[in-house]
Amino acid sequence: MVAPASAQPTLVIEGLTTRFSTRGGTVTPVDGVSLSIQPGQILGLVGESGSGKSLTGYSIMGLIDAPGRIESGSIRLNGRELFGLPADDMRKIRGNRIAMIFQDPMMTLNPVLRIDTQMMEAVLAHQKVSRDAARAMCRDALERVGIASPDERLLSYPHQFSGGMRQRVAIAIALLNKPDLIICDEPTTALDVTIQGQILYEMQKLCAETGAALIWITHDLSVIAGLADTVSVMYAGKIVESGTAKQVLEQPRHPYSHALIASAPSRNPRGQPLRQIPGMTPSLIRLPSGCAFRERCDRVSEVCRQAPPVQTGDGRTLRCFHPVGAEYSEVRP
Amino acid sequence: MTEASAVTPNDIETPFRRFLRSYLASKVAVFGLVLLALVLFAAIAGPFLAPQNPYDLKVLDVMDSRLAPGGVSGDGKMTFLLGSDEQGRDMVSAILYGIRTSVLVGVVSTAIALVIGLSLGLWAAYLGGRFDGFVMRLVDIQLSFPPILIALILLALTGPGLGKIIVALVAVKWAYYARSARSIALVERRKEYIEAATCLGLSTNRIIFKHLLPNCLTPLLAVTALQVASAITLEATLSFLGLGLPPTEPSLGLLISNGSQYLMSGKYWISVFPGVALLVVVVAINLVADQLRDVLNPRLQTQ
Numbered sequence: 001m002v003a004p005a006s007a008q009p010t011l012v013i014e015g016l017t018t019r020f021s022t023r024g025g026t027v028t029p030v031d032g033v034s035l036s037i038q039p040g041q042i043l044g045l046v047g048e049s050g051s052g053k054s055l056t057g058y059s060i061m062g063l064i065d066a067p068g069r070i071e072s073g074s075i076r077l078n079g080r081e082l083f084g085l086p087a088d089d090m091r092k093i094r095g096n097r098i099a100m101i102f103q104d105p106m107m108t109l110n111p112v113l114r115i116d117t118q119m120m121e122a123v124l125a126h127q128k129v130s131r132d133a134a135r136a137m138c139r140d141a142l143e144r145v146g147i148a149s150p151d152e153r154l155l156s157y158p159h160q161f162s163g164g165m166r167q168r169v170a171i172a173i174a175l176l177n178k179p180d181l182i183i184c185d186e187p188t189t190a191l192d193v194t195i196q197g198q199i200l201y202e203m204q205k206l207c208a209e210t211g212a213a214l215i216w217i218t219h220d221l222s223v224i225a226g227l228a229d230t231v232s233v234m235y236a237g238k239i240v241e242s243g244t245a246k247q248v249l250e251q252p253r254h255p256y257s258h259a260l261i262a263s264a265p266s267r268n269p270r271g272q273p274l275r276q277i278p279g280m281t282p283s284l285i286r287l288p289s290g291c292a293f294r295e296r297c298d299r300v301s302e303v304c305r306q307a308p309p310v311q312t313g314d315g316r317t318l319r320c321f322h323p324v325g326a327e328y329s330e331v332r333p
Numbered sequence: 334m335t336e337a338s339a340v341t342p343n344d345i346e347t348p349f350r351r352f353l354r355s356y357l358a359s360k361v362a363v364f365g366l367v368l369l370a371l372v373l374f375a376a377i378a379g380p381f382l383a384p385q386n387p388y389d390l391k392v393l394d395v396m397d398s399r400l401a402p403g404g405v406s407g408d409g410k411m412t413f414l415l416g417s418d419e420q421g422r423d424m425v426s427a428i429l430y431g432i433r434t435s436v437l438v439g440v441v442s443t444a445i446a447l448v449i450g451l452s453l454g455l456w457a458a459y460l461g462g463r464f465d466g467f468v469m470r471l472v473d474i475q476l477s478f479p480p481i482l483i484a485l486i487l488l489a490l491t492g493p494g495l496g497k498i499i500v501a502l503v504a505v506k507w508a509y510y511a512r513s514a515r516s517i518a519l520v521e522r523r524k525e526y527i528e529a530a531t532c533l534g535l536s537t538n539r540i541i542f543k544h545l546l547p548n549c550l551t552p553l554l555a556v557t558a559l560q561v562a563s564a565i566t567l568e569a570t571l572s573f574l575g576l577g578l579p580p581t582e583p584s585l586g587l588l589i590s591n592g593s594q595y596l597m598s599g600k601y602w603i604s605v606f607p608g609v610a611l612l613v614v615v616v617a618i619n620l621v622a623d624q625l626r627d628v629l630n631p632r633l634q635t636q
Contacts, residue, residue, distance in 0.1 A: 061532060066462075095534035107525035112547040121543070122533045173533070 008079060010180050010213035011060070012036045016073035016083075018052075018059045027284040029055045031237035032073070035215075037230070039180070040207055042214040044228030044245065046221065046260070050281050052237040053217045057183045060215075061100055062090040078180060096126040099174035103186040105166035109158035115169060116154040122176050141172040145202060164195035171199070175206060182207075183215045188223060200227055221264050225249055233257040236282060236292035243316030253316075253323040256293045291320070299324070355628045365620025372614050375429055376436040383426035384411060388582045393421045402602050416602035418591055422583075424602060428610045431585035434578065435614055438495070439565035442502035446564075447557055449503065450510025455541050455549065457511070458518035468511060475508040481570060488576040498577050502564050513556050517549040524548075551629050558622030562615045569611055585611045 018030035029052040037043045047053045059070055062082065075082040077097060082090065094100075102108045110118055119138035123129065129137070135154070142150035145168040158166060167187060174182055184203070188196040204227060207214050216228060224231055224245065231249065232242035233256065241254035252258040259277045279296040282288060288295050294304040299322040311318045357363060375382070385392050402416040402424075415424035457465040475483070487501040521527065522545060530544045571577040572586025580587065585607045592603025 063528070063531060091534045091536070093534070094532055100529075100532040102525055102529060104525060108529040110526045110530070110544050110548070113544070121535060121539070125533060125535050125539075170529070 009036045010039050010041075010078060011215075012074070012076045013056075013060070014074045016056065016059055016075060017071040018055055018064055018068060019071045020068040022067055025285045028071075029237050029284055030059055033234075033237075033239055035232060035239070035242075037181070037213045037215065039213055040211045041229045042204070042207060042216055042227055044224035044231040045215055045217045045234060046219065046224055046231060046257075047234035048219055048260075048281055050284070051234040053234050054185050056234070057100065057185050057215065057217055060181075060183060061094055061098060062087075063094075092126065095122055095179075096177045097179055098181045098183065099177070099179040101167075101170050101174050101182065101184045101187045104190045105163055105170050105187075106190070108170055109166055111158055113157075114154075115156055115158065115161075119154070119169075119173055119176065122173050126177050137176060138172070141176050142169070144175065144206070145169075145172045146198075147172070164191055164199065167191060167195075167199060168202070171203065171206075175210065175212075178210060179212055181213045181215065183217070185217045186219070187216075189218070189220065196223070203227075221249065221261060233260070236284065236287060238292065238319060239317070240293070240319045241317070243314075247314075247316050251325070253318050253325055254320045255297045255299050255322070255324060258324045259296075259298075352628060356624055359624055359627075362620060362624030365617055365624065368613060368617035369621050372432060372436065372617050376433045379429035379433040383423075383429045385423050385426045387422045387427040387430050390581060415606045416600075418583075418588065418603045419595070424588075424606050427583060427588055428585070428607055431583065431588055431607055432610055432614060434495070434582075434584040435565045435568060435611070438499055438502065438568045438584075439561045439618075442499045442506065442564050442568075443557060443561045445499070446503045446506035446560075447510050447553075450507040450512075451514045451546070451549075451553065453507070454511040454514025455518050455545055458515045459522055459537070459541050459545060465515075469515065472508040472511050475505075476512070480505040480567065484567065484571055485574070485576060488571060493577060493579050495578060498568060498571060501571070502567060505567070506560060506564060509556070509560065510553070513553060514549060517552050518545055521545055521548045555622060555626035555629055558618060558625050562618040562622065565611070565618070566615060585614075 013033060013035040016030055016033040017028060019026060019028045029050075031052070033052075033056055035043065035045075035056075045053045045056065055064070055068075058064055060075055060082070062070075062085070064070055070083060073083060077093070082093065085093075109115075116135065116138060119141070120131065120134045123134040123137055124131070127134070138154060139150045142153055147153050147165060147168055153161075158169075161169065167190075170187070187203075188199050191199065200223065203214065206212070216224065218224060228245045230242065231245045232239045233248065233252075233254065234240070235256050241248060241252065241257045248257060249261060252261050256277075259275075263275045263277060265274055277296055282292060282295065290305040291297070291300075291308050294300045297304070301322065303321050308319045308321050311320075311323075356366075380386070387393075398417060398419045398421040402414060405412050411423065415428070417423055418427065453468050457468040484501040484505050487504055488497060491497045491500070527540065527544060530540045535543075568577060568584065569586030569589070572584045573590040575587070575590065577586055578584045580591075583591065588607035589604050589611070592600070592605070592607070595601075596604055
């Protein structure tokens with residue numbers, strides 16, 4: 001939907017809906033999400049906690065556990081439909097064609113296994129190569145993510161690494177099978193800013209080199225600003241606005257993305273209280289009818305009780321009756 | 334339990350060394366370890382140490398029966414340091430062979446029960462759903478009966494024998510391991526490294542046995558050590574009740590049982606010495622297991 005489709009997109013998601021049936025009621029944390037991403041591109045998926053961005057990632061991986069399930073939609077990786085694929089076929093895609101990098105590198109490496117064990121099994125699970133060849137690939141991968149003396153490091157345990165190095169190892173593991181798509185679930189949130197900068201730089205470089213598409217899930221707009229080609233903003237399970245990074249970050253049109261960007265600390269003059277969005281993220285069980293943001297929105301009107309239509313144009317999509325910058329005529333209730 | 338710390342690779346205290354250091358901190362535990370080493374030595378070298386083969390009925394002479402400690406056999410060839418039982422068996426030899434049997438039964442039955450219980454517990458925790466429900470209800474049923482009752486019923490049906498008593502003990506004990514393994518694995522499987530392993534597209538069994546198992550093993554180790562002692566006690570109890578090993582190959586429990594008839598007539602040694610031997614075996618294992626539990630418990634660790 002964004003950027004002209006010169007090549008076949010790596011990933012196309014249409015109307016992805018993931019639903020959880022709990023005792024307290026049915027919730028839909030991913031509600032009709034549509035995304036598209038080209039090879040070598042980075043898509044920033046932004047939203048606050050509970051907006052469904054991580055679950056979108058898990059849905060793509062096919063890792064939604066009961067009581068949740070993917071209700072409908074289409075997930076096409078290089079034209080191949082993943083939704084409804086048998087568990088065994090999906091397992092062959094996970095870690096192979098789609099890799100995932102998690103938030104906390106302290107937790108994602110198995111504490112009792114050596115790095116070489118953990119890396120090599122990732123290779124051997126998907127490629128028919130000898131153990132020596134697999135080891136050489138792991139060594140190269142470590143070198144590529146900037147780990148010094150990779151041969152020695154292969155023999156280390158995770159607790160002998162610092163947080164930033166562990167995240168590099170996690171990235172190296174993700175790159176091992178040269179995936180088409182890498183899903184990063186806030187991979188720099190647990191790292192300090194200098195390390196974060198290095199990791200971002202590495203990721204950008206690696207993406208360009210390998211042609212892998214990247215989905216970068218985060219709530220940190222400053223990260224997205226320097227990294228992403230396209231941005232999708234999620235609120236309460238729906239993508240409310242998407243477009244190129246420049247469009248969305250510099251001229252947000254949905255009141256939510258507008259408020260989100262306005263609340264970033266750097267945008268405020270010194271000495272002033274930080275701007276904030278009034279209210280709380282609504283509980284997914286008791287979502288307001290129509291636009292989910294209407295109870296916190298300063299541009300709300302009667303018409304917002306109905307679901308806003310998706311507007312497309314100018315390479316961006318928008319889900320709002322009263323986008324920022326448009327003529328505002330209706331009376332506030 | 335391995336915490337990240339900024340140490341250079343050279344002066345890293347390996348997990349094993351740290352384990353050894355905290356284990357050796359307790360004198361009682363060191364004493365237990367020495368005792369356990371003696372017990373294991375007796376179990377392994379028993380046939381070479383024993384003055385006679387107590388299971389060989391040809392070398393036994395009824396005329397030597399119930400000799401007091403220090404008594405000499407009829408033919409004058411042998412001194413019974415700890416006396417003899419009612420079949421003329423040397424108590425030293427009988428106890429050495431008895432310890433051997435006890436340790437063998439305890440270790441083998443625990444190992445088999447651990448493998449079965451652990452596998453079922455891990456599968457139950459990882460797969461969840463119906464399989465989990467089925468296994469855990471089986472465990473509930475199993476644990477709602479006294480273990481001695483189940484073992485008695487099984488042995489009454491199958492008859493005595495070393496293999497049969499091991500089967501009976503496994504049947505009694507697997508449920509403990511299944512339950513402990515499941516509860517530990519349920520915590521571990523929620524951790525992100527399992528999720529990351531799933532994202533690598535590894536097979537279910539590989540995730541369970543390569544990633545989940547090693548992380549569940551440490552707390553189970555202490556439970557297992559204690560269960561060896563428990564299995565030995567249970568075997569002795571069954572033998573005491575006459576359902577363990579055949580009378581020609583008495584284990585410690587059967588020796589105690591045989592001697593109990595003579596306790597009132599002052600022939601204490603037939604019961605008391607095997608009893609003391611059993612006590613030493615169980616205490617040694619328990620002392621070591623207790624210290625293992627303390628050392629391996631991350632919550633009790635002061636680093």
